[in-house]
Amino acid sequence: MAYTTPLLFPSSPSYSSLSIASNNSLKLARRAARVLIMAAASSDADVPPNKTTKLVTFLGKGGSGKTTSAVFAAQMLLEPLKRLKEADARLNMTQGVLEGVVGEELGVLPGMDTIFSALALENLVGFLRNMSQMNRDRDKFDIIVYDGVSTEETIRMIGATSKARLYLKYLRHLSERTDLGRLAGPSLLRLADEAISLSSRGSNLNGKLSTEIWDDLELTLERGSSVFVEQSRFGCYLVMDPENPVSVNAALRYWGCAIQAGAQVSGALGIVSPNSSVESTETVKNNFSPLPYCPIPPPLLGSPPDWNEIMLYKISEDARELLSLKRTNSNLIVPSVQFNVAKKTVNLFMPGFDKSEIKLYQFRGGSELLVEAGDQRRIIRLPSQIQGKVAGAKFSDRSLVITLR
């Protein structure tokens, strides 16, 4: 397979049909809001049949190099509605009411943008699908670059599948354990399952039991949340201006937030200017160690960039190496949670956070630890040997060390 250089493309509409001179196996397509795709030609002979798509995203303070783009979320509203209508036409659940909904009249409400971007992204990346479902898909991409509405929202998207599992659990309880749920639950579940089946698995009309559908959904979300720690399928890079302490501190914190959301960060990128100092580079390298750090020339992230010039930069080679498909820095990853049975401690790696910003809760006796930092929550199940109540916690070298008794 031709080697695919994963460059960063500003999401300006003018790049929607960009192709780089002298390498015409590269394609760049703009398929959906905030999703940029760069792919090797799918006709290459040596693409393994089970090859998965890697998702790449960049976290950084606004103005540090991330780009923003407008979204045509209104168009995206129509597709889920169309599927629901088709499912309803088979099941005849809403007696024509759903059929009468004019999708074109419905506007985009706050928050929908991110939700539809996530759906569009899942369509392309297929994190929630299993292997046999993925192989049926026609569009194949090596890398998809996601440029979110904001870093906070991108982090929320990363954490969505693991967070959604708890919502699903409670929804299942409501559906199975209340009179109203037992009455309405199976029909609604059937409609939703039929609508999903139409697109990914073909019609399902013969019907599964409600318990099977719930189990399926749980399995799907579990599969989704496991992807974000696999470096071959998810790449997450911190972007910063090494001369600006606010930008550097924001990147440190986003590192901690990404870990807290259940993802691994693969590297750090500094946008260097002509007056960048050697000192600042060293400071940043220390701050982000053991993450690989790489300077990036400003035009690479500027607008409009001169791609031919960028390709010639010596400095870009390190960045290309860092971002490349082949590199997986598994030996450079700091484990986000470490248990010490002898000392009865839990070590949480949380760069960018201060002890005062982290809250610890225990709701199910001593078997779990709920960690709240920023707007992200994470549940840590404790091994049986160190289960107990929290006795104390102290911050040491970017980690919170929690002692249990």
Place this chain on the structure above:
Amino acid sequence: MAYTTPLLFPSSPSYSSLSIASNNSLKLARRAARVLIMAAASSDADVPPNKTTKLVTFLGKGGSGKTTSAVFAAQMLLEPLKRLKEADARLNMTQGVLEGVVGEELGVLPGMDTIFSALALENLVGFLRNMSQMNRDRDKFDIIVYDGVSTEETIRMIGATSKARLYLKYLRHLSERTDLGRLAGPSLLRLADEAISLSSRGSNLNGKLSTEIWDDLELTLERGSSVFVEQSRFGCYLVMDPENPVSVNAALRYWGCAIQAGAQVSGALGIVSPNSSVESTETVKNNFSPLPYCPIPPPLLGSPPDWNEIMLYKISEDARELLSLKRTNSNLIVPSVQFNVAKKTVNLFMPGFDKSEIKLYQFRGGSELLVEAGDQRRIIRLPSQIQGKVAGAKFSDRSLVITLR
């Protein structure tokens, strides 16, 4: 009442307790994510009892002066859940399942941030409440400054109430006209109404009919959407760098988007630098005419600003005048829709848009026109004299002129 200067405060946490020297009747409180509040002391004797709160927001391309802030949306999750639990405790609908939900475990999913910001904002501004409800509120603010996650999301928030009316209509149909809806609808509606009542109107347990609750909800959204064209209650300003054509064009388009979302823009602000030219100022003034345009010194929107210095700037006086509570530029507002019965035309003022980007639909014969531009949709009801099918449309002086037959 002491005159309140509505300054723009970057939403850095360090400003949460800022008070400006020499004017100690000013208070700045940070109550909720992305909502900054500046208020005159509520003890002032001459505050009229029916005084409403004005909401102010700024639209502009990222980096043009808007600030971003982190949100503690996770904390906001708990309040609605608490209300739902209280309502459920009275109605006993979920047989204890809702009571068992540990809110602290639930994470923030994509899109929730904006939704919770909107709820927090409504709590402060009270756009959805009627006068008698507003007078019961203890906290009174003259002006609330909203700094959204992005300009696109701020515009969506502005359009939310008018968009939500259609969703509500279809939801009502589903609830009233399907077997499932007739079965489950009243209970769910009752739970939602009881949860809302607990906070704003006191308990409602004796019960309203479902139709009354639906009517109430419709009236509430109608009230909400009418606020955004009242200059005394809503101020919306375009922010741009006059030397940067991308920023100027983005501001023009946001003007069109705000109109399309159902709001009126009150003025345009240009962040001037020492090398700003007279030519660019004139060009921008022409582009945004008849909106009042005002230059702003960069430190006013920079971070961290020196407020004492800013207060001394001569240039800030015009900006203060433009942003002031007293000024309402009703004579400077271009009507967003104008009907010409004689010519059978509809004139839609849509700055920043190109004819090719605007889609027109007609779904209910010739009585309505659905206008789609960007990700916003707007329904225009036609007066009976000019109802008919669209015969043609042309763009002229920032307006789309549609001819009907």
